[in-house]
Amino acid sequence: MDQHRITKRRRVYSLQPNTLPRTVFAKKYVNHLVPALMDIGNKPDSDQMEDHELEKLVRYEVDKALVSSAEGFAWSRALNVKLQRGGLNVGRLQNSSITPQTQKASLPTKFSPNPNAKPSQKDSKRSKRLQCLPKPKRGAGTEGEEVQFRQQLTNLRTLMPGGNEMGVNELLTEVGSYLVALELQVNVLRCLVDTQ
DSSP states (O other): OGGGOOOOOOOOOOSSOOHHHHHHHHHHHHHHHHHHHHHHHHSGGGTTSOHHHHHHHHHHHHHHHHHHHSTTSHHHHHHHHHHHHHGGGSOTTOOOSOOHHHHHHHSOOOOOOOTTSOOOHHHHHHHHHHHHSOOOOTTTSOHHHHHHHHHHHHHHHHHSTTGGGSOHHHHHHHHHHHHHHHHHHHHHHHHHHHHO
């Protein structure tokens, strides 16, 4: 009988953080960012660019490196979409694989508002998101705490890429990976600055 007993396997978690994903992140990040920054510096007209244009271009490449290093997260996909939409206005030095034909196709089109139209998908997502908010238990907290909680959620949504499209549970799950990625990004950038 003892041989037929099914034993439960328990997953053992290490108290040490897993260094492999951090190493992979750093490698992908540096492999994207360093060549992009070298290209920016080697362009003949980079000396003639204004500082704010150069800052925009470097910021774009830093964000692009973050996206390429942390694939598979909702915030990463949202940041990638944001970069693709705004990437055409980054600067005249932008040297991407987008051809002029695809640049025209990727430009956002503007629509005039239609008073007879159904509510937009964004409105329905917002109402869905509000329905997903946890309902406070009576007597569990004050009304001020609820207002403060909602305000903090709103702030978190605006800080995190794609946060406005996420429900509360997804937002709180994704914020952890976003913070780790930002921490790794800062560490890599510090190392790059220290080596220069």
